[in-house]
Structures are given as structure tokens and as C-alpha cells.
Amino acid sequence: MNRVITIALAGNPNTGKTTIFNSMTGSHQKVGNYAGVTVEKREGRRKYKGYDFHIHDLPGVYSLTAYSMDEVVARDFIINEKPDVVIDVLDSTNIERNLYLCLQFQELNVPIVAALNLNDEAVSRGIQIDEKRLSEILRMPVIKTIGKNGAGVEALLDKAVEVFERKEKPDYEVSYGHELEGDIQVVIASLEKDGAFCARYPVRWCAVKLIEKDARAEELLESHAFADGVKAALKERVRRIEEHFGRDASTVVSEQRYGYIHGATAEAVTRRPVDKQTVTEKIDRVLMDRVLGFPLFLLILWLVFQTTFTLGAYPMGWIEMFFGGLSSVATAFIPEGILRSLVVDGVIAGVGGVSSFIPLIVLLFMFISILEDSGYMSRAAFIMDKFLHIFGLHGQSFLPMIVGVGCSVPAVMAARTLKNARDRIITVMVTPFMSCGAKLPVYVLLAGAFFPRYAGTVVLSMYVVGTLLALFSSLLFRKTVLRGESTPFVMELPPYRLPTVKGILWHVREKTFGYLKKAGLVLLPASMLIWAVTSFPKPALDVPKDVQMAQSYAGKIGKEMAPVLAPIGFDWKIGIAAITGFAAKEMVVSTMGVLYRVEAGPDRKSDSLREALRRDPAFSPLVAYVLMLFMLIVVPCFASLSVIYAEIGWRWLLFAVTYWTALAWLLCFIVFQTGRLLGF
Amino acid sequence: MVIMFHCFSNRAPTGVLAMAWAVIEKIIVAVLLMASASYLGWRAYRSVFKKNSDGCICDGCPSSASCSKKK
Numbered sequence: 131m132n133r134v135i136t137i138a139l140a141g142n143p144n145t146g147k148t149t150i151f152n153s154m155t156g157s158h159q160k161v162g163n164y165a166g167v168t169v170e171k172r173e174g175r176r177k178y179k180g181y182d183f184h185i186h187d188l189p190g191v192y193s194l195t196a197y198s199m200d201e202v203v204a205r206d207f208i209i210n211e212k213p214d215v216v217i218d219v220l221d222s223t224n225i226e227r228n229l230y231l232c233l234q235f236q237e238l239n240v241p242i243v244a245a246l247n248l249n250d251e252a253v254s255r256g257i258q259i260d261e262k263r264l265s266e267i268l269r270m271p272v273i274k275t276i277g278k279n280g281a282g283v284e285a286l287l288d289k290a291v292e293v294f295e296r297k298e299k300p301d302y303e304v305s306y307g308h309e310l311e312g313d314i315q316v317v318i319a320s321l322e323k324d325g326a327f328c329a330r331y332p333v334r335w336c337a338v339k340l341i342e343k344d345a346r347a348e349e350l351l352e353s354h355a356f357a358d359g360v361k362a363a364l365k366e367r368v369r370r371i372e373e374h375f376g377r378d379a380s381t382v383v384s385e386q387r388y389g390y391i392h393g394a395t396a397e398a399v400t401r402r403p404v405d406k407q408t409v410t411e412k413i414d415r416v417l418m419d420r421v422l423g424f425p426l427f428l429l430i431l432w433l434v435f436q437t438t439f440t441l442g443a444y445p446m447g448w449i450e451m452f453f454g455g456l457s458s459v460a461t462a463f464i465p466e467g468i469l470r471s472l473v474v475d476g477v478i479a480g481v482g483g484v485s486s487f488i489p490l491i492v493l494l495f496m497f498i499s500i501l502e503d504s505g506y507m508s509r510a511a512f513i514m515d516k517f518l519h520i521f522g523l524h525g526q527s528f529l530p531m532i533v534g535v536g537c538s539v540p541a542v543m544a545a546r547t548l549k550n551a552r553d554r555i556i557t558v559m560v561t562p563f564m565s566c567g568a569k570l571p572v573y574v575l576l577a578g579a580f581f582p583r584y585a586g587t588v589v590l591s592m593y594v595v596g597t598l599l600a601l602f603s604s605l606l607f608r609k610t611v612l613r614g615e616s617t618p619f620v621m622e623l624p625p626y627r628l629p630t631v632k633g634i635l636w637h638v639r640e641k642t643f644g645y646l647k648k649a650g651l652v653l654l655p656a657s658m659l660i661w662a663v664t665s666f667p668k669p670a671l672d673v674p675k676d677v678q679m680a681q682s683y684a685g686k687i688g689k690e691m692a693p694v695l696a697p698i699g700f701d702w703k704i705g706i707a708a709i710t711g712f713a714a715k716e717m718v719v720s721t722m723g724v725l726y727r728v729e730a731g732p733d734r735k736s737d738s739l740r741e742a743l744r745r746d747p748a749f750s751p752l753v754a755y756v757l758m759l760f761m762l763i764v765v766p767c768f769a770s771l772s773v774i775y776a777e778i779g780w781r782w783l784l785f786a787v788t789y790w791t792a793l794a795w796l797l798c799f800i801v802f803q804t805g806r807l808l809g810f
Numbered sequence: 811m812v813i814m815f816h817c818f819s820n821r822a823p824t825g826v827l828a829m830a831w832a833v834i835e836k837i838i839v840a841v842l843l844m845a846s847a848s849y850l851g852w853r854a855y856r857s858v859f860k861k862n863s864d865g866c867i868c869d870g871c872p873s874s875a876s877c878s879k880k881k
Contacts, residue, residue, distance in 0.1 A: 469835040472842065652853070655846030662843050713850075768854060 141219035143190030149277035222252035236302035256402035264398035436586035445489035453482030480657025483723025487571040499637035503629035522608030534564030538770040560600035568715035579740035701748040763794035
């Protein structure tokens with residue numbers, strides 16, 4: 131039987147941990163060229179040379195001081211789960227900062243193998259690392275890797291096996307200098323009085339963390355049998371350190387760590403002066419320009435949407451033709467009756483309506499993944515940072531907002547990287563304003579039907595309005611229910627990297643399969659139910675289809691809602707479609723597919739949904755725009771709500787739902803009534 | 811059989827076949843609707859109270875493959 135080795139893959143954010151994780155396990159987890167892609171640990175497996183590797187990809191953290199939830203996840207895993215080997219993924223282009231975390235792992239006294247990742251980039255910048263020398267100084271194996279092509283990954287596994295089989299306690303020696311070492315030893319001596327405590331937690335790490343005034347270490351100390359004695363010794367030592375160095379004890383510890391790192395790198399790292407500007411610097415001079423940066427960001431987004439629409443229109447037409455043909459075939463094969471109606475007007479109209487947007491989803495996410503993987507998205511966050519500051523958010527909040535363009539669920543979870551609970555609640559409440567991929571089919575359908583020449587610009591306007599609403603809402607929250615200043619944050623700007631075809635294909639495949647899965651598992655059964663509520667009860671007399679639908683259950687519900695919907699320009703059918711978006715945003719399109727195909731009749735089966743919408747007198751370009759706005763602002767889907775509940779609790783969720791609903795109705799009312807007065 | 815009859819004769823079934831078909835199609839539609847409602851209800855329940863088999867709470871959303879596991 132294979133022996134099991136538990137590996138923790140840890141390191142700073144954006145060092146390529148997930149790329150190495152994918153290389154090791156053959157899985158396809160999302161990677162991105164920005165910090166904070168992984169907010170929770172993931173597990174993968176690999177069989178290698180008779181061993182079963184259980185590999186855990188931990189969130190990227192800068193230190194093990196438990197400021198944010200991702201740091202707690204990483205730290206608790208190493209302390210409580212006690213992995214056999216920690217593979218610390220280091221960014222070779224920024225070795226000093228990365229070694230800071232590595233030293234903290236050494237203090238935990240866990241077996242470490244260091245992966246010097248992004249070695250190719252380091253070489254191109256004139257950085258040469260002598261891994262043998264570094265390994266001798268730090269007393270741990272060091273392997274050079276290039277995650278994107280898998281170079282060095284097997285050597286890492288080999289070294290992990292070697293460390294695992296050696297079964298020796300690591301022999302690290304992080305020196306804090308003569309002065310501080312004396313104080314650490316005093317605290318260690320007082321901690322060692324409780325044998326059970328020492329068996330549970332690494333004593334040296336506890337001593338250093340206590341001197342750093344780490345809140346979590348102080349919590350752990352409460353379980354110590356002689357906690358009062360340790361506290362007295364600790365207080366005395368901290369006072370001495372602060373008097374001697376003239377600075378806060380945590381600053382002194384941090385300085386000593388950097389001093390040790392400086393010494394180690396001085397011996398093992400050589401830097402050849404590179405006098406020419408790097409490619410990243412050259413590109414940043416244009417894209418990060420104070421004046422040009424923001425207009426260029428908007429131009430890039432506009433190009434993305436316009437290209438998506440122009441290129442996507444052709445395959446969209448083919449898919450519409452396919453479902454039109456399928457509808458004709460079903461009509462020919464199934465005798466007239468409720469089964470034919472269910473298949474043609476329910477299933478094909480509903481699922482077909484949504485499926486035709488697959489090419490647009492593929493193209494949009496292909497462009498977004500190119501922007502993410504190239505490193506431009508981090509620049510976008512930097513450009514947005516100054517705006518976010520004005521509105522009481524900071525650049526770190528922009529990451530969940532970027533993720534929100536894909537799906538609100540991981541976006542809400544990405545807010546965990548925010549250290550301050552107030553910032554986290556605000557970010558969670560404003561993230562749904564970023565239009566997720568599921569809202570895109572609704573925008574595309576309505577913009578394509580009512581603004582065919584300016585569809586790209588109209589859809590882009592939804593993203594701009596969403597961002598503005600997120601900013602204004604956060605300012606409002608900051609000034610009222612969640613008062614306080616935003617915490618400072620330094621934005622990390624990774625170098626530009628050429629996105630790999632493999633990486634982009636993974637992203638696109640992931641989105642496409644996700645979309646198809648949803649069409650099959652959610653929208654198909656939901657379309658059948660919507661067909662049922664729009665088809666029953668059957669009228670006694672043979673009446674026109676629109677009259678029959680108005681008398682159906684859906685029609686009755688819609689008419690009950692008319693007093694609320696009429697002021698924002700919606701008739702009962704639009705209202706019903708909008709409500710179904712609560713289950714999943716794409717449902718709005720499939721519901722419209724069912725509602726408008728039912729009305730169109732058998733002679734119009736080959737018409738597209740866009741044409742059917744254009745023919746409906748209840749619709750106009752103004753109503754279509756208001757409906758897009760409504761979908762943008764109103765309560766996100768059910769899956770997002772359950773995650774928001776898990777993240778911020780039911781009180782804030784209730785507040786958020788009330789806020790989103792009220793804001794959606796009020797803004798739609800203002801836009802619709804103003805538009806009507808202006809004659810649109 | 812009814813569908814084949816409809817395809818080959820290109821006309822709606824008559825007589826006993828029509829009566830049988832009227833019953834059968836009602837049963838098929840009722841079963842499909844009940845199955846859909848039960849399945850969606852189960853999904854809604856699971857998304858609030860349970861994890862999926864892979865521990866992911868949002869399968870089916872566009873980013874499901876990148877979705878992290880529920881804590």
C-alpha cells in the first residue's frame with residue numbers, strides 16, 4: 131500500500147502556488163496574475179513513486195500574524211493539521227520579502243522544502259540565486275522551479291519524499307541577534323514549565339509571537355497551566371526590549387528577521403545591474419500614466435465588449451438557427467398537445483434562448499482571462515484605487531469586485547482577504563453590483579434587441595453604472611451604518627506575463643462547462659415549471675394565446691404585482707421574468723423565451739427571441755434599459771445570498787436585501803419616469 | 811408508437827390511439843413537472859443547508875470550477 135505524505139503548499143500571494151498545485155495534481159484550479167486568487171485551502175492528490183501525496187494549496191499570505199481570515203486559514207492548518215512537509219513557494223524576483231514568511235514557518239519547526247519559483251523571470255532581471263548556498267544557510271532544501279512549464283516540480287516531490295523519510299526534527303536556526311535572543315530564551319523557559327502546552331504548540335514560535343503581541347498567541351497562552359507566570363515574564367521582557375531598542379517590540383522582531391534575511395541573501399543572491407528598462411516598466415509608463423491610465427482602462431473595456439459582440443454575433447446566429455430547426459423537428463415528431471407545447475414552448479424555447487449566448491460568454495471570459503493573466507487587472511485595481519479611497523474603500527476591495535465579473539459567489543468569498551470586518555461587510559454588500567457572467571445574457575438579449583448598433587456600449591454602461599453604484603453605496607455605508615476610515619493598503623503590482631494558451635483555454639473551458647451545466651441542471655427543469663405556470667389553468671373556451679397566458683397562474687401573479695411594476699415601466703410578463711432571476715440570472719432569458727414563444731404561435735417558430743421582444747408593445751428601448759438596470763441592482767441570485775449569509779450573517783443580509791431592492795426600484799423609477807418625460 | 815404514427819402518417823392519432831395518447835402525454839408531462847419541481851427544491855435546500863458532493867456550494871454558477879469549498 132502507498133504511503134501518504136501530506137503537503138502544505140504555502141507562500142506569499144501571487145508567487146505561483148496554484149500553478150504549481152495544478153502541475154503537481156493535474157487539476158485545473160483558477161490561477162491569476164494578481165494577489166488573493168486562493169482564499170481558502172484546496173486539496174489535490176497525486177500518486178508518485180509509490181507515495182500518495184495529499185496536497186493542500188493554502189491562501190497566499192505575507193506573514194503568520196493572524197490579521198485576516200486567509201492568514202488564519204494558512205496558520206491554523208500548519209499548526210493543527212501538522213502537514214508532513216510544507217512546500218514554501220518563493221518568488222525568486224522578490225526573494226527578501228518571501229523569505230520573511232519562510233522564517234516564520236521555520237519558527238513553527240515544520241519540515242520545509244523551498245521552491246524558488248519564477249526563476250526564469252529572476253534570471254531575465256539579472257538576479258542569480260545560488261540555491262545550494264541558500265539551502266546551507268537556511269538549513270532546508272531549496273529547488274528552482276518554473277511553475278508555468280512544470281520545471282522542477284518533480285524535483286520538489288522527490289525532495290519532499292526525502293524530507294518525509296528522514297524523519298528528523300528540522301534543525302533551523304533563525305537568529306534574532308544576541309540582544310533579542312536572550313529575551314526569547316527567557317520567555318521559552320517560562321513556557322516550558324507546562325509540558326502539555328509544549329507538546330501541543332511549537333514553543334519558540336509561541337515565544338516570538340508573544341513578544342510580537344500576536345492576539346492569537348495570547349489566546350493560546352490562556353490554555354497554559356502557568357499563564358500568569360508567563361505573562362509576568364513576557365511583560366518584563368517586552369518592556370526591556372522596547373526600552374533598549376526604543377521601538378515597539380513587534381517592530382524590533384520584524385527588523386531582526388529582515389536583518390537575518392539580508393545576511394542570507396547577501397551570501398546567496400547576486401544581482402547583475404540591468405540598466406535597460408524592463409518590459410513591465412515600459413508598458414506601465416503608458417498604462418499607468420496619471421492622465422491616460424483611466425481613459426485607457428475604459429477604452430480597453432470598451433474594446434473587449436465591442437469585439438465580443440461583433441465576433442460573437444455569428445456563432446450566436448448559428449445556435450439560434452439550430453434551436454429553430456430543433457423546434458421544427460419536435461413539432462413534426464410530436465402530435466399537437468401539451469407534450470409538444472412543453473417540449474417546444476418550454477424546453478427548447480427556454481434552454482435554447484440561454485444557450486445561444488454561449489459564444490459571447492466564451493469570448494468575454496477569454497478576454498477577461500487574458501487581462502487577468504497578463505497582470506493588467508492588478509493595474510486596473512491600482513488605477514481604481516484612488517477612486518475607491520474617495521468612496522471609503524481601498525484597492526484590495528477591487529479584487530472581489532473583479533472576481534464578481536465572473537460570479538458573485540467566489541467574489542463574496544474573496545472579500546475574506548480584507549482585514550477589517552467593516553471593510554469586509556461593505557465589500558460583500560457592494561460586490562453584487564458588479565455584473566456577473568449570468569447577467570450578461572440578459573444584457574446581450576436586451577441590448578441586441580433594442581440597441582443593435584450600440585450594443586457593446588450599452589452593455590459597457592451597465593458595468594460602469596454598477597461600479598459607480600458600488601462606490602456610492604460604500605460611501606453611504608461608510609458615512610452612516612458602518613462609520614470609520616478605510617485601512618491603509620499597499621497594492622501589489624506583479625510583472626506583466628504573457629498569458630499561456632493552456633491557461634486561457636482552462637479558463638474558457640471552465641466557464642463554458644459551468645454555463646452548460648447550469649443550462650442543463652437548473653434552466654431545463656425551471657423552464658418546464660415556467661411553462662406550466664404560464665400554460666395552466668387551461669381556459670374552457672378556445673381563446674387567443676395571449677389571453678390564455680394572462681389568465682394563467684403566472685398572469686394572475688403578474689397582475690397582482692402590477693401596482694408595483696407599472697411605475698417602473700414593466701408589464702406582468704416582464705415582472706415575472708425579472709422575478710425568476712432570483713433563482714439564477716440567466717433564468718430571465720429562459721423565462722422570456724417561454725413567455726414570448728408561447729405568445730408568438732406556431733407560424734413564428736423560427737423567429738429569434740430578440741424579434742419577439744421587439745414586437746411586444748410593452749417593450750421599448752427605455753423599458754429594456756430600465757430592465758437591465760433592475761437586473762443589475764436587484765437582489766443577487768439564491769446561491770450568492772446563501773454565501774453572503776455565511777459571510778456576514780442574517781442581520782446584514784436582511785439589510786442588504788432591503789437596500790438592493792429599494793435602490794433598484796427607486797433608480798428604475800427615476801430613469802423610467804425621466805425618460806418618459808423626455809419622450810423616449 | 812403514437813409519435814411514430816404521427817411522423818409517418820403526418821396526422822394526429824384518432825380513435826383509441828388518440829384517447830390513449832391523451833392519457834399518456836398527461837402522465838409524461840405530470841411526471842416531468844413533478845421531477846423538475848422536486849429536483850429544484852432539493853437543490854435550493856442543499857444550497858442553504860448542505861454542501862455538494864465536492865463540498866462546493868455553487869455548482870452551476872459560471873465560476874463553479876474555481877469555487878472554493880465551504881468552510
